[in-house]
Amino acid sequence: MFVRIVKMSFHEEKIPDFLENFESVKNKIREANGNRFLELYQDKNNKCIFFTYSYWETEEDLENYRQSELFNTVWSFTKQLFNAKPEAWSVDKLMILN
Structure with missing residues (x-):
């Protein structure tokens, strides 16, 4: 399992x-x-x-989502609202402290 972090910046309005x-x-x-x-x-x-922040079982699962109609619809709408280029990271969780 890994974590996908996406940073998005929007026009305030x-x-x-x-x-x-x-x-x-x-x-x-x-x-x-x-x-x-x-x-x-x-x-x-x-x-x-x-x-x-989203957790994914495999990179293939994330890639399948990114190729889906749902993602295309969501991203097509969302990217029109940005005031800066989005950034994304895929990271492995190394440690959990409770």
């Missing part, structure tokens, strides 16, 4: 559009094959910056 769309698709994303976890975060100091 477009944030409600993004949040409304995310609300409508979050369960579908979460139900994608191989997805085990999905969260959305907003930066405390810059309300235009958001992060998604």
